[in-house]
Amino acid sequence: MARTLCATCKTARALIIRPKNHQKLCKACFIAVFEAEIHHTITTTSLFSPGDRIAIGASGGKDSTVLASVLKTLNERYNYGLNLILLSIDEGIKGYRDDSLETVKRNAVQYDMPLKIVGYDELYGWTMDQVVEVIGKKGNCTYCGVFRRQALDRGAKMLGIKHVVTGHNADDVAETILMNLLRGDLPRLARSTSIVTGDSTSDVRRSKPLKYAYEKEIVLYAHHKKLDYFTTECLYSPEAFRGSARSLIKNLERVRPSAILDVVRSGEDMAKLVPEEVTGISQCKSQKVSLSSADGEEEGSGGCGNTNGRDSGGEMADMEKKLQLDEEASSREVDVTSLASTADGQNHDRIASKSVGRKRDTSRKLVKQTLGTCKRCGYMSSQDICKACTLLEGLNKNRPKMEIVIDVEDEESSTLRRRMEGVTLAAG
Template sequence: MAPVPCAICKTSRALIIRPKNHQKLCKTCFIQVFEAEIHHTITSTSLFSPGDRIAIGASGGKDSTVLASVLKTLNERYNYGLELVLLSIDEGIKGYRDDSLETVKRNAVQYDMPLKIVGYDELYGWTMDQVVETIGKKGNCTYCGVFRRQALDRGAKMLGIKHVVTGHNADDVAETILMNLLRGDLPRLARSTSIVTGDETSDVRRSKPLKYAYEKEIVLYAHHKKLDYFTTECIYSPEAFRGSARSLIKNLERVRPSAILDVVRSGEDMAKLVPEEVTGVSHCKSQKVSLSSADGEDEGAGGCGTNGRSSGGEMADMEKNLQQNEDAVGREVDVTLLMSSDTNGQKHNRIEAKGRKPGRQEVGKKLVRQKLGTCTRCGYMSSQEICKACTLLEGLNKNRPKMEIEIGVEEEESSTLRRRMEGIAVAVG
């Protein structure tokens, strides 16, 4: 079987089939196309301004590592004029976060970026290991998600930075859209589809430069650029509701590779149906990017990142397969990635919300825009009098004395049992 030439340069041998559109590319062209699409997302949405100080939410996983590498490359290539800083959150998960932070420390040296690490124990007086020990594994991701988002903002304020970028990719956004759709939470769905959270007046705003990048392509980029990243999944995440949404997205992708970006597009269209008074997000500001041009392909080819998430080791298996493929190429054995076929060129009709009549619940009901203030307890920005983190901490701290009493009782019972066993042993002797 003759080698397949690259679809772009026409000279080099194609080694990669893009999951997004099945385009066959050589390693060099794939890296260039991937970086060009991220550059287009950044420029078309005006994410940055010259002189901005940007904190990269670095977990040591594939997404944040690729984000740091790409931003450093594009910042130097296109002269963005950005000052990049790595910001890591230590949740206090032994055997997971302590190991991944070692990867982040190496990245800081490799990319020549300052690194700031902020811990849950420092901010809240709790580690995630202690939280899970108190409440169990079910629902623990709710605590971690709230704490982590606030910790990123607090860490940025410690650094005097007003813009945090995270490694959320297209798979993550599609999962979030499905989760909020299944929960019937359209206001939150509308906010989650925005590539930017907050604006110039916000204390800290967050953005997702990798919003339209497939998770599999991020792994391909990290592999071929030989980036140093951490692959182990969080030991508590399999219990999360997000895992169910992830499984659904992966199954849809196997049948139709463009499904991920189709879900993202649908979420953006549904966001337009939610009044700005409810979401507090301006649709014209949040969805500037052209879905088709962000891919470099037409809409039929598929249209248009905190924690590096993976699906039960699937991405680690993919990395292993990639290495095996490279070894096979060295032995002149043709190895082709098996991907599901897609109907390229099929047109997708976009549904525009025109002249929408108010629903039954909207009649006579005045919609009030949420106003951002500060928490009366911790001073963190919040639309409520008491922020979610303080509410969760209140429940944890109420359980702490009870937990300490139970531990004391268990120790006393254990001591009594030990004395009884010693007495029995003496009697028998």
């Protein structure tokens, strides 16, 4: 079979075909454009300021390893002036984290970054192994996820760091958008699309610099750069719902690779249609002026265009065309919303009528969500009592009974466990 040459340098053999635009690139040009696009995302969203101390949520897996590697590269190449630190969470799952934490320790040496490991036991008084003892293998991912998100905040706070970056990629964001769409959870859908959560008033901000990076390209970047990462399947069964959303995304990608970024963009556009009083998100935006304007810009260039990334100049005519269309579409959407709210009942296309109908429903049903702090633990939360504290309350209530039962009779404990699972789920 004839070798295809790289579309950029036209000399080396193409090894990569980019999912979002089918561009065929050689290894060196792929690595350059991948890094240039992350740089573009960072600069167009004004994600960092010189002198910032940034904690990288590091699991030793592909996403966070690539994030650490790229941030180190870009920080040096473009003089971001960032102080980067690896922050790892030990969930307390025997046999699961041991190897991945070893990977993070190696990464700390490879990237010359300080490393801080925080355990669930010291943060919450519970390891995940103990949580599973109580609630069973089903549904424990909820606990793990809620605890982990706060663990990063708490770990960062412990280090006096106000900004945590995570390795969430475009596939993750698309998956979350679909899940929230399928659940009808528009407030969360809106929040999950933004690149940064929290603002200058919150203790710790979180952001996703790889938000527009395909998982496939992250894996290929790690492969071609020969990065040291670790893969493991959580010993406790994967969350079924997320699993099916993931399969859906991967199947869509096979049929039409651009679908993943398209879902991300659709999510961003839908987020804009969600009324402010429901999302609580506009509050952050108005407080953080620089960010909200960056958001506006981002929607046009999407972190994937080449307005800033000279390295990628001229390669992405298709993408740019698409982005222009996106921009036009998004301006149309704004018109539709304003029209819909003033002249209700006329000029409705499907989107507009849906959004209006939804607006009524949600604002009646949903308690106004504003980003505040948990009354119990003081960490960022949209509710009075944060999810972690609610879950912990349930766990702590169940603990004494359960420990006795588990010690005595295994069979009985499993039925009890199942019953407990129902109880805690209802409480959550």
